[in-house]
Amino acid sequence: MDYNAQLKLQALLDGELPEDEASEVAKWVAQDREAAALLEELRNTRGALAGFGAEVRLPESRQFFWSKVEREIQRLETPAPKPARESYLAMVRRFLVPASAVAAVVIAGLMLNRSAGPSGLTVAAEIESALADSGAFTYRDYSAGTTLVWLSYPADNEAAEIDEMGTFE
Amino acid sequence: MAAFEELVARHRDRVYARAYSMMRNEEEAVDLSQEAWVKGWQRLRQFHSQSSFGTWMTRIIINLCLDQLRKHKRQRAESIEAMDEESGGVERQMPVVSVNPTAGLERGELRQRIDQALGQLSYEHRMSLVLHEFEDMEYKEIASTMGCSIGTVMSRLFYARRKLAVLLSDLKNRDSV
Numbered sequence: 081m082d083y084n085a086q087l088k089l090q091a092l093l094d095g096e097l098p099e100d101e102a103s104e105v106a107k108w109v110a111q112d113r114e115a116a117a118l119l120e121e122l123r124n125t126r127g128a129l130a131g132f133g134a135e136v137r138l139p140e141s142r143q144f145f146w147s148k149v150e151r152e153i154q155r156l157e158t159p160a161p162k163p164a165r166e167s168y169l170a171m172v173r174r175f176l177v178p179a180s181a182v183a184a185v186v187i188a189g190l191m192l193n194r195s196a197g198p199s200g201l202t203v204a205a206e207i208e209s210a211l212a213d214s215g216a217f218t219y220r221d222y223s224a225g226t227t228l229v230w231l232s233y234p235a236d237n238e239a240a241e242i243d244e245m246g247t248f249e
Numbered sequence: 250m251a252a253f254e255e256l257v258a259r260h261r262d263r264v265y266a267r268a269y270s271m272m273r274n275e276e277e278a279v280d281l282s283q284e285a286w287v288k289g290w291q292r293l294r295q296f297h298s299q300s301s302f303g304t305w306m307t308r309i310i311i312n313l314c315l316d317q318l319r320k321h322k323r324q325r326a327e328s329i330e331a332m333d334e335e336s337g338g339v340e341r342q343m344p345v346v347s348v349n350p351t352a353g354l355e356r357g358e359l360r361q362r363i364d365q366a367l368g369q370l371s372y373e374h375r376m377s378l379v380l381h382e383f384e385d386m387e388y389k390e391i392a393s394t395m396g397c398s399i400g401t402v403m404s405r406l407f408y409a410r411r412k413l414a415v416l417l418s419d420l421k422n423r424d425s426v
Contacts, residue, residue, distance in 0.1 A: 129363065
């Protein structure tokens with residue numbers, strides 16, 4: 081007997097075959113002892129299981145089981161406590177703390193810049209050359225608060241003019 | 250809530266029995282039953298009397314058990330599908346049990362033997378049997394519930410029945426020795 085034939089026997093037992101096929105299989109079973117024996121075995125197993133589920137009882141008392149179910153339902157239905165609303169003062173404080181830190185950094189930066197000089201450069205000294213008179217040089221030391229001016233006399237351009245006229249001694 | 254308590258009292262054994270027949274573990278079956286009743290309460294508005302309340306609750310517990318069994322299966326290193334394929338065809342070679350192995354047994358004894366034998370089936374085979382024999386589901390419904398083809402349901406059911414017959418016969422022979 082092939083596997084499909086065996087499955088057909090089972091389908092016959094379970095009432096899963098269309099009417100015409102069921103009568104065909106029933107005829108075959110009537111003629112085949114092996115098929116009849118297998119069908120009988122399947123029927124016996126089915127009979128043994130009949131009513132088996134009804135025998136099983138929940139091993140907990142009605143009250144105890146219900147109390148567990150009820151408690152779980154109540155636990156799930158109780159809304160989770162909302163976090164306490166933040167006070168106005170706390171909200172202001174939350175904003176002010178980082179703002180004041182930023183402000184402190186900005187002020188410190190400005191103070192450093194001011195002490196570094198008007199141009200904002202961090203170098204402590206610079207040399208300027210007066211355009212009007214290229215013979216004059218100004219040296220400013222900001223850290224020491226000193227300003228020095230060199231004046232060459234005669235000025236370089238004046239010296240050249242004198243040379244053209246003749247050496248003055 | 251009092252009405253729901255009454256419903257729990259009326260159907261709790263049926264729901265537990267289904268959980269137990271599928272899980273084969275008392276503690277797990279109790280926990281899943283409890284979960285099913287909580288879900289039943291939460292989804293009560295979805296119950297529209299198309300089926301009886303007991304049947305509706307049974308569907309909830311079946312789905313919970315299936316989810317739980319799938320979790321167990323994922324945790325196991327060995328795939329049950331692979332085992333099924335290995336054992337496929339074994340039932341075709343099993344000799345037919347000609348004598349009814351449960352004939353003449355008292356109900357308690359019969360229950361104990363069936364319980365023992367069911368515990369030795371793989372969960373797929375046991376599930377097919379439970380859904381068909383205890384829930385009166387058709388092949389098509391079982392296939393849809395278990396997420397497999399009708400052909401697979403037929404094979405699993407056939408294997409489960411044949412294996413159960415052999416196991417019950419073995420138990421009978423062992424007792425008579």
